[in-house]
Amino acid sequence: VDTERQLREALREEQFTLHYQPVMHLPSGRCVGFEALVRWQHPQRGLLAPGAFLDIAERSGLIVPLGAWVLREAARQLREWQGEADLAGLFVSVNLSGQQLQVPAGTPDDLLTVSFPDGLHLEITETSLADTPEALRAMRALERRGVPLMLDDFGTGFASLSAAQRFPVGTLKIDRSFVSPLPGDARQTAIVASVVTLARHMQLNVVAEGIETAEQAQAVTDLGCTFGQGFLFSRPLPAAAAAAFARSRP
Ligand code: G
Ligand code: G
Ligand code: NA
Ligand code: MN
DSSP: OOHHHHHHHHHHTTTTEEEEEEEEETTTEEEEEEEEEEEEEETTEEOOOOGHHHHHHHSTTTTHHHHHHHHHHHHHHHHHHTTSSSGTTTTTEEEEOOGGGSOOSTTOOGGGOOOOOOOEEEEETTTTTOOOHHHHHHHHHHHHOOOEEEEETTTTOOOHHHHHHHHOOEEEEEOOHHHTTTTHHHHHHHHHHHHHHHHTTTTTTEEEOOOOHHHHHHHHHHOOOOOETTTTTTTOHHHHHHHHHTOOOO
16 A cells, blocks of 8 residues: 555656666567566656566556656657667567456546557457457457567466467567577477467567577577567667667677
8 A cells, every 4th residue: 555655656756767678689689679668767666676566566557657657758769769869760569457457448548548659569468358349349459550569478377378269469479488498308399480480370479588698589580589678788778778789789
């Protein structure tokens, strides 16, 4: 309850900031975009990662206005980068809570009232996707607007294939629990190989998450994965450092 009250205050006082983790085109080593990740600049406790407050935000419903702030801030930052010739082609993806897809149409935190710049993508996990008519309608409306949707933590849910079939997503992000064991035994390799094959047949992009070693990067690249993300390339960075990172790549 105390954290909830502080969260409300933090929203009013804009104590949040976004960090950006690079997403790489594996064959060329180019940085093609960033995943935006929220941080709370807490007046006493310092910079807090989402693990410290996201559960409470979800349970209290504050994730809805917080998520709306994240979207507006990511859109603002992306537009700023698009004004700079050497950053203009980058995308920024924002993680959505399933609750953001349940907001009644036309109310202030309704996703569809946000004006999405080209290059703003949304990430959603299968588990947070309530299979409701509202969520499906919101996703279809986003699709019609041309907002790219990415299925996050792919493979960790009980119905990943079903989610890939039912929801209009353009990218699968292979969860890091499948990437970490690589280069691994035949079973571990088969899972990633199968997701890449599935994605190719569905004409979807694939991002391998959680790449921490050069061997993992090589393994997912050999399996045909085009994009990757992980501490090997970069941790999430404040905006200026993220821009510098992108400029430092080919
Ligand atoms: O940055 P970090 O590794 O601590 O993030 C932990 C989790 O928080 C990740 O699963 C990420 O998807 C989630 N997360 C980060 N930023 C946001 C956000 O803006 N909205 C939502 N809903 N989840 C986020
Ligand atoms: O659930 P989601 O995929 O949105 O999680 C994103 C989180 O994963 C971020 O908070 C980020 O800090 C973390 N992350 C990103 N790359 C790596 C990595 O290479 N290793 C580990 N352990 N965590 C990572
Ligand atoms: Na994500
Ligand atoms: Mn993920």
